[in-house]
Amino acid sequence: MSDLTKLTLAAARDALRKKEVTSTELTGAYLKEMEAATPLNAYVTVTADKAMEMAKASDEKLAKGEGGDLEGVPLGIKDLFCTKDVLTTACSHILDGFIPPYESTVTANLWRDGAVMLGKLNNDEFAMGSSNETSFYGPVVNPWRRKGSDAKLVPGGSSGGSSAAVAARLCAAATATDTGGSIRQPAAFTGTVGLKPTYGRCSRWGIVAFASSLDQAGPITRDVRDAAIMLKSMAGHDEKDTTSVDRPVPDYEAALGQSIKGLSVGIPKEYRVEGMPKEIDDLWTRGIEWLKAAGANVKEVSLPHTKYALPTYYIVAPAECSSNLARYDGVRYGLRVDGKDITEMYENTRAEGFGAEVKRRVLMGTYVLSAGYYDAYYLKAQKVRTLIARDFAEAFSEADVLLTPTAPSAAFGLGEKTDDPLSMYLNDVFTVTVNLAGLPGISVPAGLSSEGLPLGLQLIGRTFDEETLLRAAFAIEEAAGFTAEAEAWWRA
Amino acid sequence: MAETMVSDFERTMKVREARKEDLIQGQTGDWEIILGLEVHAQVSSNAKLFSASSTKFGAEQNTQVSFVDAAMPGMLPVINRFCVEQAVRTGLGLKAKINLRSVFDRKNYFYPDLPQGYQISQFKHPVVGEGEVILDMPDGRVVHVGIERLHLEQDAGKSLHDQHPAMSFVDLNRSGVALMEIVSKPDMRSADEAKAYVTKLRTILRYLGTCDGNMEEGSLRADVNVSVRKVGEKLGTRCEIKNVNSIRFIGQAIEHEARRQIEILEEGGKIDQETRLFDPKTGETRSMRSKEEAHDYRYFPDPDLLPLEFTQDWVDEIAASLPELPDDKKARLISEYGLSPYDATVLIGEGARADYFEAVAKGRDAKLAANWVTGELFGALNREGHSIEDTPVSSKQLGELIDLISDGTISGRIAKQVFDSMYKTGRDPAKIVEEEGLQQVTDFGAIEAAIDAVIAANPDKVEQTKVKPQLAGWFVGQVMKSTSGKANPSVVNEILAKKLGLSSDD
Known part of the structure; x- marks a missing residue:
């Protein structure tokens, strides 16, 4: 079989089961692609030996007609997931040399189902960023380029390694995490599918925390079916995470292809923001038409507190991160930069260990939680958060899913926004609301910009109704017929 | 906080506001x-x-x-x-x-x-x-x-x-x-x-x-x-x-x-x-x-x-499983056993101490039990640095000792001697009394003989006692001394009163 890495996860899974290909062959093919793709900087750690070992073990099972749902399928893992005996740094200098003696629940679920680990994927430091430029290990480069340009573009963030690797076929699928859009925005920037499940659907145990009340793991995949397959393995209740929810994990793949006739699709009017590029607006309109054509009822809905979402997010997320990152103090693991006393050791370690964006957020978070500011910022933000969730609850009383653009633009150039944190933060304008309300959201590639870059549409669902979300996403995918691929310019 | x-x-x-003395x-x-x-x-x-x-x-x-x-x-x-x-x-x-x-x-x-x-x-x-x-x-x-x-x-x-x-x-x-x-x-x-x-x-x-x-x-x-x-x-x-x-x-x-x-x-x-x-x-x-x-x-x-x-x-459910609490126990010890608030307070300081007391007091004179538990036993425990859990004298043994007092086998004074021995050796009180011959003498003849001997040897004191009846106590002491403390004190008092011409009811 040629072009093994072109197979979707579903196709690879089926080919493995039918013994048309072995996991060793498939894994070997990916490792070769990864080697050729170093200019993309998608992987920060390649676990080639481990991958081949796991592939061999899968092949033995497959030969006997055994194996799990993902038996032999090679995956990339965002470096935010702790992987036992494999370097895990969250792409921060402060976690230098940290090799966890434990495996995150989500990755453990994937290995339980037979998946093979290719390596750890680059991301923004501690998942703080929208362009993957804050990684200690350097930026990831988007496999896509503007028509007729060889300017390097960002793959989105924070899961930029995941989105780039999936788009460049450096893994069959990847794990990712989403705190304010970190799965969906990079998916939109790379022509891939990114699914952020309902808060509590996947366990957070063993994932390096950024903002605990917003973080959620999910997949970035080639298509909607692959996302459904990945989610089934990743999801599930975990007693080690109090915020994970104990309810059965449905067979998401079975929801695909079911008719969306009569499905009620809400179009939130507040998302038609000022200054939105026309091609994004047009894409949105096209999406509406596709769903209508497939039999859905489309109606306008209102989410009146949308304009407060971004400021709310940039209070809540930094507040939680300022506390979550306090444990990186040089005492027990990771980087330590000595000083004349304990205070100086803390200061030296954290000054050298954290990058500028992480420091900015720790400072913002510390500020909003400080005596005298707590009520005005943090408490107020929590109240607004409740209002945002209420907006959605009301919208979902008349709509089954909501349709919006994923991001306000296509992928931008490397370094274009690094000096302007505010314009960087604006990238999350359509995605943060979903995290604040704990809802599931998915980005589906829906077209190309005038410059030939992928654009995504976002669907937002009711809590724990990923089935309807995936069903609608599948309909968009079918209607969009998005087949464009990035040219493999990175190969020497 | x-x-x-x-x-x-x-x-x-x-x-x-605070009290003056504070x-x-x-x-x-x-x-x-x-x-x-x-x-x-x-x-x-x-x-x-x-x-x-x-x-x-x-x-x-x-x-x-x-x-x-x-x-x-x-x-x-x-x-x-x-x-x-x-x-x-x-x-x-x-x-x-x-x-x-x-x-x-x-x-x-x-x-x-x-x-x-x-x-x-x-x-x-x-x-x-x-x-x-x-x-x-x-x-x-x-x-x-x-x-x-x-x-x-x-x-x-x-x-x-x-x-x-x-x-x-x-x-x-x-x-x-x-x-x-x-x-x-x-x-x-x-x-x-x-x-x-x-x-x-x-x-x-x-x-x-x-x-x-x-x-x-x-x-x-x-x-x-x-x-x-x-x-x-x-x-x-x-x-x-x-x-x-x-x-x-x-x-x-x-x-x-x-x-x-x-x-x-x-x-x-x-x-x-x-x-x-x-x-x-x-x-x-x-x-x-x-x-x-x-x-x-x-x-x-x-x-x-x-x-x-x-x-x-x-x-x-948790409330239903709560044990008796110190304040409730104190109130019960006072009402059920007639203890003074002070004794009750001392006893409830540790649940095990109160339990010990109750085991001793069951079916016995509660006041006497309280005195022995809070006085002799707690005194000894404090002196020796023992906790109630590792007391060498069990509640059963202390109860038996009190029984020996109550039935007149030994006097309170001898009982203290027996208790010391119990504390040191852990032996049962009855055994100590028997082996060491500490039974109280209640034999009227023997006591009368001892009293007669003291009276005969101290005619001057007998005369003085007629004027000052309080001096009778001196005779009691002498008799107890000559009987090594084993004479039943009430019998001694009774005979002595007659012999000295004092009313036994005084």
């Missing part, structure tokens, strides 16, 4: 001490508050540390339901309001023995609200001390500064162990009341089995808030003395701190609100950090944990 104390302190200014005399007049305590009580539980690690005391360093306790990346806390049950049980024992919904917050500060960089505690919504502890003071006074709140929180690890010349080490065995912080209202007015409060609180916790109260092992520690004021004037600025780990030290720390504050105020100075440490070596308190250096803990609800919620049914 100094923050909440401040406002409560200020709010409760109408609090009771005032401290200064150069410029009498001063009143206002005291509030924050007691940290380690929850009796095999596992920690948010992890399954063992809490056993004295284990080798860093051997009882889970990934959660060490705050490894991606680790999450999971509440230990038993610790919550213990907190609720304690709240019920303190007659306090139980909050069916409470919230865990993060208290953020950097310290090497605090791996997370924050302590998980309860700030705005504690699991237990207002309650009360009743103090029985030795002079018979009853003092009511309000409980402001009780909340659950994690203990920190321990920094070790004596392991290496240039470095400090950290032992995380204690990191994450469950503590109950029990905050009193500023209702105490003397070191004695504060000591009585901690003592009583410890008794209640031990009855409930929710904290072993072992202060040497750090299971119970107190932060003492001290302020002074001229009688009738407005409340003074308080200082908090951190982590005092014995009841005696609590008393010393308060005495010293109150005098220190009075001295400053009388010299025209002012008290700086600050945190202080008590040094048992010098008996003094010294400044640890000032208000300006105080941490801004940036409390906020821990997003890793859902609010702590449980049902009234569950609380009722």
Whole structure:
């Protein structure tokens, strides 16, 4: 079989089961692609030996007609997931040399189902960023380029390694995490599918925390079916995470292809923001038409507190991160930069260990939680958060899913926004609301910009109704017929 | 939890005034001490508050540390339901309001023995609200001390500064162990009341089995808030003395701190609100950090944990399983056994002591039992440094001894001798009496002969006794002496009275 890495996860899974290909062959093919793709900087750690070992073990099972749902399928893992005996740094200098003696629940679920680990994927430091430029290990480069340009573009963030690797076929699928859009925005920037499940659907145990009340793991995949397959393995209740929810994990793949006739699709009017590029607006309109054509009822809905979402997010997320990152103090693991006393050791370690964006957020978070500011910022933000969730609850009383653009633009150039944190933060304008309300959201590639870059549409669902979300996403995918691929310019 | 104390302190200014005898005399007049305590009580539980690690005391360093306790990346806390049950049980024992919904917050500060960089505690919504502890003071006074709140929180690890010349080490065995912080209202007015409060609180916790109260092992520690004021004037600025780990030290720390504050105020100075440490070596308190250096803990609800919620049914179930509490036991001992409040108070100090008493008193003269238990037995235990659990004299044996007194086999005086022997050897009283020939002589003939001998030898005393009947006691002594104390004293009295021509009814 040629072009093994072109197979979707579903196709690879089926080919493995039918013994048309072995996991060793498939894994070997990916490792070769990864080697050729170093200019993309998608992987920060390649676990080639481990991958081949796991592939061999899968092949033995497959030969006997055994194996799990993902038996032999090679995956990339965002470096935010702790992987036992494999370097895990969250792409921060402060976690230098940290090799966890434990495996995150989500990755453990994937290995339980037979998946093979290719390596750890680059991301923004501690998942703080929208362009993957804050990684200690350097930026990831988007496999896509503007028509007729060889300017390097960002793959989105924070899961930029995941989105780039999936788009460049450096893994069959990847794990990712989403705190304010970190799965969906990079998916939109790379022509891939990114699914952020309902808060509590996947366990957070063993994932390096950024903002605990917003973080959620999910997949970035080639298509909607692959996302459904990945989610089934990743999801599930975990007693080690109090915020994970104990309810059965449905067979998401079975929801695909079911008719969306009569499905009620809400179009939130507040998302038609000022200054939105026309091609994004047009894409949105096209999406509406596709769903209508497939039999859905489309109606306008209102989410009146949308304009407060971004400021709310940039209070809540930094507040939680300022506390979550306090444990990186040089005492027990990771980087330590000595000083004349304990205070100086803390200061030296954290000054050298954290990058500028992480420091900015720790400072913002510390500020909003400080005596005298707590009520005005943090408490107020929590109240607004409740209002945002209420907006959605009301919208979902008349709509089954909501349709919006994923991001306000296509992928931008490397370094274009690094000096302007505010314009960087604006990238999350359509995605943060979903995290604040704990809802599931998915980005589906829906077209190309005038410059030939992928654009995504976002669907937002009711809590724990990923089935309807995936069903609608599948309909968009079918209607969009998005087949464009990035040219493999990175190969020497 | 100094923050909440401040406002409560200020709010409760109408609090009771100290008694005259509790005032401290200064150069410029009498001063009143206002005291509030924050007691940290380690929850009796095999596992920690948010992890399954063992809490056993004295284990080798860093051997009882889970990934959660060490705050490894991606680790999450999971509440230990038993610790919550213990907190609720304690709240019920303190007659306090139980909050069916409470919230865990993060208290953020950097310290090497605090791996997370924050302590998980309860700030705005504690699991237990207002309650009360009743103090029985030795002079018979009853003092009511309000409980402001009780909340659950994690203990920190321990920094070790004596392991290496240039470095400090950290032992995380204690990191994450469950503590109950029990905050009193500023209702105490003397070191004695504060000591009585901690003592009583410890008794209640031990009855409930929710904290072993072992202060040497750090299971119970107190932060003492001290302020002074001229009688009738407005409340003074308080200082908090951190982590005092014995009841005696609590008393010393308060005495010293109150005098220190009075001295400053009388010299025209002012008290700086600050945190202080008590040094048992010098008996003094010294400044640890000032208000300006105080941490801004940036409390906020821990997003890793859902609010702590449980049902009234569950609380009722726990309430139904509560043991008899010290105050109830005291009331029962008084009504059921006719004990004095003093004896009852002494007995209920430890549940095992009261149990011992009840075993001895069952079917016997309760007053006599109380005297023997609180007098001879407790005296001996204190002298020998034994606890009631390792008493060499069982309640059964002490009961048998009392039976020997009651049935006239031995006199009370001989009984003390027998008790000493029992305490030393653990032998049964009947055996000691028999083997050592200590039975009381009630044989009229033998006693009469002994009396006759004494009378015959002391005719002058006989004459004097006719004028001064009190001298009869001298004859009793002589007779007891000649019978090695075994003569039945009532028989001696009776015969002697006749022989000396005194009425036996006198």
